[in-house]
Amino acid sequence: EAGVAQSPRYKIIEKRQSVAFWCNPISGHATLYWYQQILGQGPKLLIQFQNNGVVDDSQLPKDRFSAERLKGVDSTLKIQPAKLEDSAVYLCASREAGTDTQYFGPGTRLTVL
Amino acid sequence: ILNVEQSPQSLHVQEGDSTNFTCSFPSSNFYALHWYRWETAKSPEALFVMTLNGDEKKKGRISATLNTKEGYSYLYIKGSQPEDSATYLCAFYNSGAGSYQLTFGKGTKLSVIP
Numbered sequence: 001e002a003g004v005a006q007s008p009r010y011k012i013i014e015k016r017q018s019v020a021f022w023c024n025p026i027s028g029h030a031t032l033y034w035y036q037q038i039l040g041q042g043p044k045l046l047i048q049f050q051n052n053g054v055v056d057d058s059q060l061p062k063d064r065f066s067a068e069r070l071k072g073v074d075s076t077l078k079i080q081p082a083k084l085e086d087s088a089v090y091l092c093a094s095r096e097a098g099t100d101t102q103y104f105g106p107g108t109r110l111t112v113l
Numbered sequence: 114i115l116n117v118e119q120s121p122q123s124l125h126v127q128e129g130d131s132t133n134f135t136c137s138f139p140s141s142n143f144y145a146l147h148w149y150r151w152e153t154a155k156s157p158e159a160l161f162v163m164t165l166n167g168d169e170k171k172k173g174r175i176s177a178t179l180n181t182k183e184g185y186s187y188l189y190i191k192g193s194q195p196e197d198s199a200t201y202l203c204a205f206y207n208s209g210a211g212s213y214q215l216t217f218g219k220g221t222k223l224s225v226i227p
Contacts, residue, residue, distance in 0.1 A: 003156060031213070042117070042202060042217030043157075056214065091157070095213065100145055100164075100206075102215065104157040 002026065004105035006092050012111045018080040021108045025073070025094030031055075033102060034067055034077050035091040043091055049075065082112045115139055117205045119218035126193050127226050133189045134221040136203030140184035144208040147215060148177055148188055152199040160188075160201075193225045 005024040013019050025032050030051050035043035046065065048055040052072040060067065064083070069075040079086055089109050093102040118137040126132050138146060145164045151157040161170045166181040174191045190197055200222045204215035 033214075040219065042204075042219045044217070045214055048214060100162045100213070101147070101159045103159070104149075106154065106156045 004092055004094055004103055006105035006108055008108055010109050013082055015084055015112050016081040019082055020076050020078045021090050023075045023092030023105060026103055029094035030097045031095040032069055032075050033093040037089045037091060084112050087112045115216040117216050117218040119203055119221050121221060123222040125224045130193050131191045132193055133187050136186045136218055138184050138205040140182060142207040143181045145206045146179055146186050147204040149202040150199045151202060195225045195227050198223055198225045
């Protein structure tokens with residue numbers, strides 16, 4: 001079974017530029033999560049989708065971050081404009097309905113200069 | 114705000130040593146405690162999901178215990194090997210949270226010296 005795919009793996013941008021990350025969850029997993037992991041911290045939930053609907057985006061900085069999961073499968077997370085403090089690893093995870101385990105992708109490491 | 118604490122932050126051990134780390138979490142509204150292993154440049158890998166007080170789970174040389182009344186879990190590695198070098202994350206889910214969301218600790222970074 002294929003795991004969660006993310007791209008790109010690494011991205012370096014200047015502050016005030018825009019960036020987008022892509023996630024393809026495990027086939028059939030209805031729930032998709034985006035996390036931000038800043039160096040020295042644990043992963044922090046940004047947004048949770050159930051199929052193509054948002055369950056919780058209370059910790060998403062909506063002035064600059066946006067996310068969508070239009071067809072209930074792939075998802076994109078965008079930052080516009082980026083700030084220095086957005087430098088982090090962005091992890092995507094998916095979970096099958098009725099189960100507890102979240103399966104993670106390898107993450108995208110973003111560096112904002 | 115839920116607080117999940119892990120200790121130590123980092124650990125260096127010699128190959129063959131056994132080691133253990135701690136995860137502390139709120140004891141009220143407990144539902145589940147997850148352990149993940151995260152190797153550099155790879156995906157975090159699920160190790161255990163623990164739900165019952167007194168639970169003990171094992172996967173090869175790695176085992177974990179759970180005490181929900183006092184709010185802690187221990188992860189043990191017996192006879193550490195260089196391939197065990199990784200960051201070990203615990204994550205807590207509380208039943209009052211509604212949708213299934215995990216609160217993560219900062220992790221324990223283990224380095225096994227050959």
